[in-house]
Amino acid sequence: MPTEGWDFSWFAGRATEARPSWGYAVSLAGRLAGADAALDLDTGGGEVLDFALGRAARAPALLAATEPWAPNVAEATELLRPRGVVVVAVPQDAPLPFADGAFDLVSSRHPVRPDWSEIARVLRPGGAYFAQHVGPASVFELVEYFLGPQPEEVRTARHPDRERAAAEAAGLEVVGLRAERLRTEFHDIAAVVHFLRKVVWMVPGFTVEAYKPALRALHERIGAEGPFVAHSTRHLVEARKPR
């Protein structure tokens, strides 16, 4: 199975994932309609931005997206170019290749690591950051099944309170922050393997070979007890750069 892009349709029938109640992509469409220059960070295969632009009543005159992972740069370019979006390959953790105050909207769904000072820098005064982030200990039932109990520091990384503090330290004003914990079910071991191969940072260095006994035991457990249940965490962030 290809693992590039960010299309999870292959999981249909094999895994289920509850989605946050706020409907990020539809809300993003509304924000895009009110923006003149917009930037989407860590756009992945571009699917979310493409969907939101398809729903937006009006598109910003200037649209850019960044992506660090080469296979996704190509995929996102193909999808987003017809919508007038330039996809820029930007290495992970590198400064954004844009001038100060270049955008009035910066968005992202599930950025790898939000760089708050760079987000604040490229926003014009009065501009907004609108994003859905992965929260603390997301799908950790599965992570800890393979890796064992994780230290508190790892479990609380990505906590919304920490992100609020980091955003404020960068000079942004957090005007909205909502968090949800959502049920995810893995109905067979193939879904577990595909998930861990796609979301490569969950169990670093994951291969079927390296985790064969644990996978076999989990396969038997799912057969005997039913789906493996885990919980993802998400938060919706809206931050403004003061005028």
Ligand SMILES: C[S@@+](CC[C@H](N)C(=O)[O-])C[C@H]1O[C@@H](n2cnc3c(N)ncnc32)[C@H](O)[C@@H]1O
């Ligand atoms: C969690 S994805 C979110 C992408 C997109 N914003 C979305 O919501 O569909 C965030 C980033 O993970 C990175 N990524 C995805 N698969 C990867 C892989 N196999 N190896 C390294 N990085 C990967 C990509 O750079 C991507 O921008």
